[in-house]
Amino acid sequence: MRNRMCGPWWENRLNDAGFRLTNPRELVMSILRNTDKHLSAEDVYVKALAVNPSIGLTTVYRSLDLFTQIGVVQRFDFGDGKARYELNRNPLSKGHHHHLVCMRCKSIIDYNDFMQEEVELMKKTEKALSKKHHFKIMHHTIHFYGLCNECQHAEQKMIDY
Amino acid sequence: MRNRMCGPWWENRLNDAGFRLTNPRELVMSILRNTDKHLSAEDVYVKALAVNPSIGLTTVYRSLDLFTQIGVVQRFDFGDGKARYELNRNPLSKGHHHHLVCMRCKSIIDYNDFMQEEVELMKKTEKALSKKHHFKIMHHTIHFYGLCNECQHAEQKMIDY
DNA sequence: TTAATTGCAAACGGTTTGCATGGGC
DNA sequence: GCCCATGCAAACCGTTTGCAATTAA
Numbered sequence: 433m434r435n436r437m438c439g440p441w442w443e444n445r446l447n448d449a450g451f452r453l454t455n456p457r458e459l460v461m462s463i464l465r466n467t468d469k470h471l472s473a474e475d476v477y478v479k480a481l482a483v484n485p486s487i488g489l490t491t492v493y494r495s496l497d498l499f500t501q502i503g504v505v506q507r508f509d510f511g512d513g514k515a516r517y518e519l520n521r522n523p524l525s526k527g528h529h530h531h532l533v534c535m536r537c538k539s540i541i542d543y544n545d546f547m548q549e550e551v552e553l554m555k556k557t558e559k560a561l562s563k564k565h566h567f568k569i570m571h572h573t574i575h576f577y578g579l580c581n582e583c584q585h586a587e588q589k590m591i592d593y
Numbered sequence: 594m595r596n597r598m599c600g601p602w603w604e605n606r607l608n609d610a611g612f613r614l615t616n617p618r619e620l621v622m623s624i625l626r627n628t629d630k631h632l633s634a635e636d637v638y639v640k641a642l643a644v645n646p647s648i649g650l651t652t653v654y655r656s657l658d659l660f661t662q663i664g665v666v667q668r669f670d671f672g673d674g675k676a677r678y679e680l681n682r683n684p685l686s687k688g689h690h691h692h693l694v695c696m697r698c699k700s701i702i703d704y705n706d707f708m709q710e711e712v713e714l715m716k717k718t719e720k721a722l723s724k725k726h727h728f729k730i731m732h733h734t735i736h737f738y739g740l741c742n743e744c745q746h747a748e749q750k751m752i753d754y
Numbered sequence: 755t756t757a758a759t760t761g762c763a764a765a766c767g768g769t770t771t772g773c774a775t776g777g778g779c
Numbered sequence: 780g781c782c783c784a785t786g787c788a789a790a791c792c793g794t795t796t797g798c799a800a801t802t803a804a
Contacts (some may be wrong), residue, residue: 566742
């Protein structure tokens, strides 16, 4: 009965990995699917409560961990003390992108410019580093840190006084 | 009396920013100066205790924060729940490099291969993203995640059984 | 049926804060 | 002497764990 190719790809991946499809897991997944933000566990929990008031924060954490482990979700650390979770919208990991992180208001902007060049450089680098350090590279992240449009102006005001 | 250009550059920067040169701060700095590892606050604290048994962990945190703020130290988040601190060895930020992070044992390897190409791509990307998103970029990080030499073999053993 | 999953409460671990004491300048 | 800086203890906050009850398969 497994692998019936009935639901979305992540359901199959759950099954294949031997995990159960439950209401809380479906709910967490639907929340991730319906946002383009970079949600923390707490963010997901709050949204989940609106649909299922009896869901527990613990379950949200465990679902997010599980999804991360089976490669359906990617976990990011932007250095503000809480992890963010983002859906891998495609089993083949299309939609590769990176992040601009505002050091002041912590907002995050996705970008995917110059991906062709980036991918080429990364491949080259990965190859060299694998050989040099015998390191098996699974994935990479590029974060730009700075000030978003609004926060630049806010900073400017502070300097003015 | 300020700005006498007597001590190392970071002492001057402390002075210029209006902060005091104290024993704990010198100790923390000397520890960072004498390692090539990526130390956590706790790591620094343990090393500091060996020299000054009355130093407090809080002071280590505050020193590291201060150094980070005045640009003498860089703080990294590799996603294992604790921040790492690394000395900027040069006021002009030479020695730019990035990291390989082992997802299993959390060890970190520095690399600076292909820096020429990387810097070019990053400059180009920064320029475009600044214009496109009105984002003022201060710095960036590139992290490769994967398995180090030892951990690949450990994983292999696990699979064998 | 029955083992995986859930929700609660309590623990955990890294980091921060309040406050009285101590030490640069 | 004036404040900034320190050390201690306690608070904080995101995350994890133990455990009994629930539920998917």
